[in-house]
Amino acid sequence: xxxxxxxxxxxxxxxxxxxxxxxxxxxxxxxxxxxxxxxxxxxxxxxxxxxxxxxxxxxxxxxxxxxxxxxxxxxxxxxxxxxxxxxxxxxxxxxxxxxxxxxxxxxxxxxxxxxxxxxxxxxxxxxxxxxxxxxxxxxxxxxxxxxxxxxxxxxxxxxxxxxxxxxxxxxxxxxxxxxxxxxxxxxxxxxxxxxxxxxxxxxxxxxxxxxxxxxxx
Amino acid sequence: xxxxxxxxxxxxxxxxxxxxxxxxxxxxxxxxxxxxxxxxxxxxxxxxxxxxxxxxxxxxxxxxxxxxxxxxxxxxxxxxxxxxxxxxxxxxxxxxxxxxxxxxxxxxxxxxxxxxxxxxxxxxxxxxxxxxxxxxxxxxxxxxxxxxxxxxxxxxxxxxxxxxxxxxxxxxxxxxxxxxxxxxxxxxxxxxxxxxxxxxxxxxxxxxxxxxxxxxx
DNA sequence: ACGATAACCGGAGTACTCTCCATATACAAC
DNA sequence: GTTGTATATGGAGAGTACTCCGGTTATCGT
Numbered sequence: 396x397x398x399x400x401x402x403x404x405x406x407x408x409x410x411x412x413x414x415x416x417x418x419x420x421x422x423x424x425x426x427x428x429x430x431x432x433x434x435x436x437x438x439x440x441x442x443x444x445x446x447x448x449x450x451x452x453x454x455x456x457x458x459x460x461x462x463x464x465x466x467x468x469x470x471x472x473x474x475x476x477x478x479x480x481x482x483x484x485x486x487x488x489x490x491x492x493x494x495x496x497x498x499x500x501x502x503x504x505x506x507x508x509x510x511x512x513x514x515x516x517x518x519x520x521x522x523x524x525x526x527x528x529x530x531x532x533x534x535x536x537x538x539x540x541x542x543x544x545x546x547x548x549x550x551x552x553x554x555x556x557x558x559x560x561x562x563x564x565x566x567x568x569x570x571x572x573x574x575x576x577x578x579x580x581x582x583x584x585x586x587x588x589x590x591x592x593x594x595x596x597x598x599x600x601x602x603x604x605x606x607x608x609x610x611x612x
Numbered sequence: 613x614x615x616x617x618x619x620x621x622x623x624x625x626x627x628x629x630x631x632x633x634x635x636x637x638x639x640x641x642x643x644x645x646x647x648x649x650x651x652x653x654x655x656x657x658x659x660x661x662x663x664x665x666x667x668x669x670x671x672x673x674x675x676x677x678x679x680x681x682x683x684x685x686x687x688x689x690x691x692x693x694x695x696x697x698x699x700x701x702x703x704x705x706x707x708x709x710x711x712x713x714x715x716x717x718x719x720x721x722x723x724x725x726x727x728x729x730x731x732x733x734x735x736x737x738x739x740x741x742x743x744x745x746x747x748x749x750x751x752x753x754x755x756x757x758x759x760x761x762x763x764x765x766x767x768x769x770x771x772x773x774x775x776x777x778x779x780x781x782x783x784x785x786x787x788x789x790x791x792x793x794x795x796x797x798x799x800x801x802x803x804x805x806x807x808x809x810x811x812x813x814x815x816x817x818x819x820x821x822x823x824x825x826x827x828x829x
Numbered sequence: 830a831c832g833a834t835a836a837c838c839g840g841a842g843t844a845c846t847c848t849c850c851a852t853a854t855a856c857a858a859c
Numbered sequence: 860g861t862t863g864t865a866t867a868t869g870g871a872g873a874g875t876a877c878t879c880c881g882g883t884t885a886t887c888g889t
Binding site: 419421422425451456457458459460463 | 835836837838839840
Binding site: 560572584 | 741744747751774778779781785788789794795797798801806808809812815817818
């Protein structure tokens with residue numbers, strides 16, 4: 396048992412409960428170096444070349460440091476997407492309609508699904524990597540839980556009788572990285588076809604005249 | 613270049629084109645030994661204990677033999693499910709309604725989804741293992757392709773205007789092993805709740821008065 | 830400046846999947 | 860039986876994810 400920092404005698408500032416101490420300067424430097432190395436590898440040799448040993452070597456740190464910072468391979472993948480993630484979440488939580496508040500729930504769900512497809516088109520390989528970490532890895536991820544909460548709220552508003560909790564996960568399952576790769580690469584689907592397919596699912600769940608397909612944008 | 617067996621001089625029986633030669637006796641014996649060892653490990657120590665080295669050792673063969681027979685870990689998992697798989701496919705292809713021919717397309721789809729959930733309840737861990745092999749591993753599997761073809765046919769009959777090819781994969785995505793484990797373990801869903809959720813998806817896709825929820829069985 | 834201490838570091842070590850290929854074996858033809 | 864050949868075998872080895880822990884360093888209060 397070591398004494399806790401915020402019970403040390405002589406402390407002059409109030410302890411902040413629940414907030415971990417700020418990241419140390421060397422740790423921050425290493426974190427940036429690892430992310431930079433990972434991005435370089437990805438650009439040069441593709442997502443599949445992202446292996447932890449190599450990232451560590453090219454970042455000039457030990458492999459233990461990579462794991463300390465990012466937990467595991469999936470954690471590194473999500474960290475690489477963090478900028479996009481922040482922007483995406485801001486857009487559907489606080490941005491302008493139809494994605495953000497202001498539009499009707501069904502319109503917002505549809506906008507969310509379409510925006511997610513566009514995101515997948517850029518990042519599917521990295522997301523698929525992260526999802527493959529373990530069978531249930533995807534569901535524990537913070538970003539996933541945010542999507543889920545968002546969809547549950549909108550689905551509940553759209554149809555109080557539906558099992559929104561179930562349907563949120565169901566919609567997100569159809570947006571899995573592995574399935575998307577299959578659709579785009581093996582089946583040669585366009586992203587528009589995928590969006591139209593999602594519209595069909597959504598129309599069934601929460602029919603709205605205004606939603607019936609005219610254009611996909 | 614070695615001469616092909618069926619062009620050897622002096623051959624007295626007609627060559628059978630496209631049919632690989634029968635499995636050699638030693639190979640068959642080893643295949644059975646590997647499957648038996650895998651089942652024993654699974655029963656004693658759980659699905660997670662299924663590692664190729666251990667299976668090989670307990671079957672009394674080299675690890676190379678396991679890979680020759682089953683390709684990879686996912687292949688071994690699917691082989692362990694083969695008996696159930698045969699029965700399930702026979703049921704929805706040739707069995708009695710509502711699963712087999714005779715019932716309306718929508719009723720058959722619903723019966724398929726419910727039967728699949730029951731199957732997941734027994735085998736989700738093993739299926740999740742196989743699906744985690746690679747992001748797109750699931751879609752190349754023969755069983756998956758059979759389900760897919762079956763659902764495409766039924767969905768097309770149910771609604772000629774829908775994109776049955778898209779929707780078949782979408783429904784199967786909602787039946788993924790990883791998602792099922794998440795629903796059952798983390799969210800504590802009952803199988804009935806999952807079936808009702810699937811009904812909601814399906815009702816939206818192909819409304820049928822007779823399908824509206826009375827009981828789940 | 831300077832300890833005390835908590836946080837961090839690196840890389841050897843473990844465990845696992847999958848490949849390769851020199852050797853061994855089963856089977857068919859005679 | 861003998862022989863020829865396709866097929867099977869097994870285990871060493873490569874590649875990779877992840878853990879562990881003795882040693883190091885940044886940071887804070889004095």
